[in-house]
Amino acid sequence: MRVEIHADRCIGSGVCVLLAPEVFDQRDDDGVVVLLDEHPDARHHESAHDAATRCPALVIEIHDEG
Amino acid sequence: MTAVSEHQAGALPPLPLPGEQKCPFGPPPEYEDLRAGQPVIRVSCPTGVDAWLVSRYADVRQVLGDPELFSNRAGVAAHILLGFGGGTDVPVSEGEFPRMDGAEHLRFRRHMAPEVSNIKRINQLRPLVQGIVDRQLDALAATTQPVDLYADFARPVTTAVIAELLDVPEADQPLFKRAAESLSAGGSSATDVAAALQPLFEYLYMTVVTRRAAPGEDVISRMIVRSDQTDQPFTDMELVTMAAALLIAGYDTTASLISHGVLALLEHPQELERLREDPSLAGTATEELVRYLGVGGGLLREVTQDTEIAGQPVKAGDYVVVAVQSANRDGALYADGDRLDVGRTSGAHLGFGHGPHQCVGQQLARLELTTVLATLPRRIPSLRLAVPFDEIRFKVNSSVLGPVAVPVAWDEIVPALESGA
Numbered sequence: 460m461r462v463e464i465h466a467d468r469c470i471g472s473g474v475c476v477l478l479a480p481e482v483f484d485q486r487d488d489d490g491v492v493v494l495l496d497e498h499p500d501a502r503h504h505e506s507a508h509d510a511a512t513r514c515p516a517l518v519i520e521i522h523d524e525g
Numbered sequence: 526m527t528a529v530s531e532h533q534a535g536a537l538p539p540l541p542l543p544g545e546q547k548c549p550f551g552p553p554p555e556y557e558d559l560r561a562g563q564p565v566i567r568v569s570c571p572t573g574v575d576a577w578l579v580s581r582y583a584d585v586r587q588v589l590g591d592p593e594l595f596s597n598r599a600g601v602a603a604h605i606l607l608g609f610g611g612g613t614d615v616p617v618s619e620g621e622f623p624r625m626d627g628a629e630h631l632r633f634r635r636h637m638a639p640e641v642s643n644i645k646r647i648n649q650l651r652p653l654v655q656g657i658v659d660r661q662l663d664a665l666a667a668t669t670q671p672v673d674l675y676a677d678f679a680r681p682v683t684t685a686v687i688a689e690l691l692d693v694p695e696a697d698q699p700l701f702k703r704a705a706e707s708l709s710a711g712g713s714s715a716t717d718v719a720a721a722l723q724p725l726f727e728y729l730y731m732t733v734v735t736r737r738a739a740p741g742e743d744v745i746s747r748m749i750v751r752s753d754q755t756d757q758p759f760t761d762m763e764l765v766t767m768a769a770a771l772l773i774a775g776y777d778t779t780a781s782l783i784s785h786g787v788l789a790l791l792e793h794p795q796e797l798e799r800l801r802e803d804p805s806l807a808g809t810a811t812e813e814l815v816r817y818l819g820v821g822g823g824l825l826r827e828v829t830q831d832t833e834i835a836g837q838p839v840k841a842g843d844y845v846v847v848a849v850q851s852a853n854r855d856g857a858l859y860a861d862g863d864r865l866d867v868g869r870t871s872g873a874h875l876g877f878g879h880g881p882h883q884c885v886g887q888q889l890a891r892l893e894l895t896t897v898l899a900t901l902p903r904r905i906p907s908l909r910l911a912v913p914f915d916e917i918r919f920k921v922n923s924s925v926l927g928p929v930a931v932p933v934a935w936d937e938i939v940p941a942l943e944s945g946a
Binding site (some may be wrong): 470471472473474476477480485488489490491509512513514515516517519 | 634751871877884
């Protein structure tokens with residue numbers, strides 16, 4: 460799995476950090492997403508997918524690589 | 526549907542609204558047929574706005590997720606409320622970010638985010654909220670039953686949280702209460718709302734001026750200090766508007782969600798029992814109640830260019846109401862969407878909305894409801910309604926739906942866990 464973010468659209472909702480704190484963080488000054496792990500471990504795939512689906516601003520794109 | 530029966534001038538069917546006994550937790554029964562056969566239809570709304578009503582999950586998600594095609598400019602509740610601004614076409618006032626789109630709106634969201642939606646910050650607030658909930662339950666133990674779960678528990682809790690965050694004294698609460706009530710009531714005219722908001726805005730303006738001179742650690746001070754460090758500092762009026770939004774939303778919306786949510790659990794005793802036995806379900810229970818109850822009146826958008834929704838052509842300038850509650854019960858999201866299940870773990874419900882305007886206070890609301898749901902069933906295992914369910918009255922003609930009052934009683938309130946437990 461490869462995770463890509465489009466932070467220019469990010470509203471800092473915190474939804475991704477709530478769901479997948481191992482994969483995402485937020486900047487302190489504006490709440491915007493920080494990608495911690497571009498290739499998360501398999502045990503975080505489900506939560507990363509969940510974050511992509513539930514991100515209100517559709518910032519997260521997941522590329523499944525086999 | 527008394528809320529809409531007064532508005533039958535046009536030939537269009539009225540917007541179905543929840544809030545009465547026959548659908549106390551929404552959505553109105555009409556939506557099942559609408560989703561099946563008429564997923565996009567013209568309706569007439571209580572304020573006289575005619576709109577396309579969108580009821581399926583996929584279509585609601587499409588509209589909310591595409592702010593370039595579906596603008597917020599008209600105001601999200603202008604189909605239900607005449608009050609704020611006085612209509613769908615009045616100019617956006619200074620700092621009125623809920624009606625802004627694109628980069629203009631993003632600037633406000635990113636300024637509030639560190640205070641209300643940074644998860645590290647929210648986690649730091651957990652002990653504060655737990656303490657407030659426990660103290661309010663201690664206070665209930667010392668009062669005469671029955672008590673109103675809304676006025677005597679939910680609102681004191683949410684008020685204390687927001688008062689602590691913004692550092693506004695308890696003595697000033699009547700000002701906030703009047704503004705919040707006037708803003709959410711469908712009967713308020715623009716003049717009523719202005720009369721209720723003006724003293725609040727004057728109060729917050731003085732607060733901004735005072736705290737700019739001597740900033741503290743509260744949310745308003747921190748927003749002022751961060752603003753002055755940016756390339757495009759916020760005006761005093763913009764800061765006042767952000768503070769007012771947090772205050773008003775924090776005051777009533779979350780309190781209504783708590784009392785509506787606990788009432789729903791009292792009517793689903795097996796689900797309440799699951800929570801009592803396993804408080805670690807409080808997180809999923811919170812999501813489930815927001816899905817089940819959220820945004821009963823729907824959200825308004827304005828079409829920016831000719832397009833289609835589910836094959837139905839819509840024109841630039843048309844209004845669209847997305848029926849969030851209906852979408853959240855759509856079989857496309859959950860086969861058993863009408864069932865309340867506090868253990869649900871997956872799925873993107875739309876109870877806080879979707880898209881860039883999704884509820885700005887959602888993480889704070891989650892924290893408060895989760896704390897209540899992990900605490901209340903454990904500390905008051907015998908909690909019950911003090912009146913028959915059919916005597917509970919529900920708000921109609923309001924942007925914040927839920928029970929007017931929830932009279933409750935109990936046998937015993939057990940002590941709080943030691944802090945840190």
